[in-house]
Amino acid sequence: MSTELPKTYEPASVEATAYQTWLDAKAFHADPADPGESFCIVIPPPNVTGALHLGHAINNTLQDILVRKARMDGHNAVWIPGIDHAGIATQAVVEKQLKEIENKTRHDIGREALVQRIWEWKQQYGDRILSQLQRLGCSCDWDRTRFTLDDMCARAVRETFFKLFKDGLIFRGKRLVNWDTHLQTSISDDEIYYENVKTFLWHIKYPIVEGTEGKSDEATKRRSDEGGRTPSPTLPQGGGSGSIPSPLGVGEGGGRPDHLVVATTRPETMLGDTAVAVNSADPRWNWAIGKFVKLPLTNRLIPIIADDILVDPKFGTGCVKVTPAHDPNDYAVWQRHQGKADQIDLINILNSDGTLNENAGTYKGMRRDLGRKKVVEDLTHQGLLVKEEPYETQVGHSDRSKTAIEPYLSDQWFVHMAPLAEPALEVVRQGLVKFHPERHAQQYLAWLGEKRDWPISRQLWWGHRIPIWSKEFGTRAEATTIMQEMSKSFECENNAARLHESDGRYFVLVCLGDDTCGDLVTGKISTILERDGFIQDPDVLDTWFSSALWPHSTLGWPEKTPDLAKWNPTTVLITARDIITLWVARMVMMNLYNMGENRWTSQTAEEAKTKISDRKSEIIRHIPFAHVAINPTILDGKGERMSKSKGNGVDPVEIIDTHGADALRFTLTTMATETQDVRLPVKKLPDGRNTSDKFDFGRNFCNKLWNASRFALANLESACPLLNQQSTINLADLSLADRWLLSRLARTVAEANAALASFRFDHYAHVCYEFFWRDFCDWYVEIVKPTLKDPRQAAITAPVLAAALDQSLRLMHPVIPFITETIWWKLNDVVTDRSLPGLVNAPAAKLLIKAAWPTPSASLIDDRVEKDFTLLQETIVAIRNVRNEHKVDLKRVVQVTIAAIDEPSAKILLANQQTIALLATCELQAVKVAAPAPADAVRTSAGNCDIFIAGMIDADAEKQRVAKRGEDLAKLIATLEGRLGNAGYIAKAPPHLVEQTQKQLADAKAELAKL
């Protein structure tokens, strides 16, 4: 017997073999020259820092489903795998290791050595991630595995940076960044977490100075130079007598106070204050606008300005100290007032390590917490501290170093977003890029719509080094001259130079797009530059900069490769919703920019809209992907997001060990709904590994498939002679069950197609489950058991069984590839041709992964057949039901008489009486219209046919059963009568519904009457 298959499906014994077979057959490998419609998915590259968890498992399972389906559809399909170098996260991990094992910092070993160590680390952990994907069954084209820091990606990064620089979209600027004083790097907003900290709100007196004599600060000078205009034209005259009395700082003389009070949680930052802001509509303070205060401890004079955005008069004292260099809101004030009459200064008081610098005067060198203590002490001594009130606030901390972040003014590189964002917004608005579910587009549009400039420099060593060399010159003229000379010697188009002015200093910045196109004699351009005193920027790029290029950089861009021509735009991106902004939006921007012929940008929304409307067919070739499908978030048992940083991630390999890869995949796929996140309680095994009962669902399904296949294979083998002399089978030769099964099969394939086309993975898994377990196993297989033993009947049944199994395996292969592939080989051994000519086409294939997707003839879908079969099912269930209620022994054959409602029903039931007898363990006495009820028989019904079962002796059980049915009917009748009694219903509801209700009522009444 060919079914030496074990009774229970053992994933471990087949998975490795199947996977190796696919690899050996190069089944994952794609060639752009091959025929077939392009289908491409690029993997969301997992961070090299961590092992994969179940969140990755669901994401990659869904991708694998689509790519396997596409392959079976005959598309030229490729799935590009890869890993992200994850800048700060990776460097932090290796630095931590360095500290723990060797007690060294990165400065001890230097840039090159550290980067070398990170590469070693990457090798080890990157391989682990790839092997996890392989255990999961991912059919990635491993020959095309990329790393965001490899040479191919680096080339794309340099080229992109260069183009952006040349187009003026990259600029250098001083910005307030989130500064990690420990790692001494800027970090992005998403790398910050907030902690509640109990501190104080200190209220500090700032004395008001009448007049402006004695002031010497720049801002005042500038204002004087500009003619001493009134700072705030909206200032109402004679304020101060307003109805709100000032509780604080009322001076002895007159009605006006001689000082104002500000409140702060960070008193040490007052050393960098450059203004005090009030609301122009606040009568308590608006009279003071334009005056000055003497900043305590430093004795600098700083202006009182109006800023209605910053200051909420209802909050606190109504006066806000402004420290532009150390607070994001205050920085915004500085920006708002730049170039205006009341522009203010910007003073940085911190060093990059978080200590106070020379601008902090006598506090220089102190750490920020010490400085704070000292400032409070000194203010207290001077009697300027009004109040110290307990206060709880949230302080941002670095995700990596766990230390408090500091808003810090620093030189950074930025990408100017607006011109890139407009086209990216428009392609989504116009539906060239579609989100699934659609609502996620909102987040994308909202975020991108802000067009906030993108800070791309990171003070790290691990990453793409910024391809800029710079040198300072004494004067603008000198710098300009050098620029001109350089432009002569730079024949190559791939380099650009620009003059940069900062704080009155002049720099020449040179961006090298392609360092290799220098003079062949003198060598690389960078070498020449460095010889001339230019130095390369020490910073590296934000990881997202390289990730943003992923859909084209992985395919070889900027080279015009066959891969790129074939597979970009890619077909669909599947990702988690938390990186819609950081990643998805940027990919859309950069693909449009890089792949568009003329590095297209748009200054206005209108311009973008017009261009895209007019040239849709062209633009559609420049998007990175046509669809973005968002997969659910995996939560742990407590409902918290599974993530590496939280440490609650579960390794999919542990689940695969206990349940099998297919069970994991199938279960996760049923959970991939559009709305719900997936809550996955896990439990610890004695050996410390995790597992979860949730995956029993998938494991059971696989086991069912395994055993149904064992049954089918054993029976097909014995029917083999019949199969090989197979003659054409006509629909008319088939039994009701055969035709029903084929109808259900065809319907299921259609539903699966629709589900996958709309990224409803849960629907796909669901229809597979229903068809295979419920229809195929529970009904069809049970019905054909005796048929298969009769050679005459088996001549029809066996081919149908073989075809149905063949199609089922194809249908389910994308979600459960290992088990279906393994069974496929066995099926190939037993029956070579499973086609039913004209009905089911089943082209032979050695490997299922390369087989054709099922395409049973649509004409097989037959509502009439399905309805007739339902009558058969209901009849059987009704008899089983009564048997169970009466506790009839399973083996006891009961006598049944069926009084059919009409001739067609009688005909169906009569034709299938053997099936009824078999599945309901009964003997049919009579099946005909209006058959008389035998004496002492219990009555039940199905499809309005009366079913009489003789020999039921449990009177109590019967009484109960009848009573319950009577109650149900009474309820139903009341509902239906109510509906029909409603004049509106009769008048307005569609006639077929009214008719249906009337019929239901009549049937219910008739049944009740018979009870």
Add this chain to the structure above:
RNA sequence: GGGCGAUUAGCUCAGUUGGCUAGAGCGUUCGGAUCACACCCGAAAGGUCGGGGGUUCAAGUCCCUUAUCGCCCACCA
């Protein structure tokens, strides 16, 4: 504070444009070692669809409101 989502059986979730006596799996109860499968088979119990309004002939489904939970964004000196 703004945006999005969720709330349906003990648990985890489906429920397509409003039109069923609201479904599934697990769990529970009853019956079963039947020769594909006990990771199984047959059957049953279990829900006024978070609360309150409204629209409609008809609401789990649409609108308003409210409560609770989750996520994203912006964050109060």
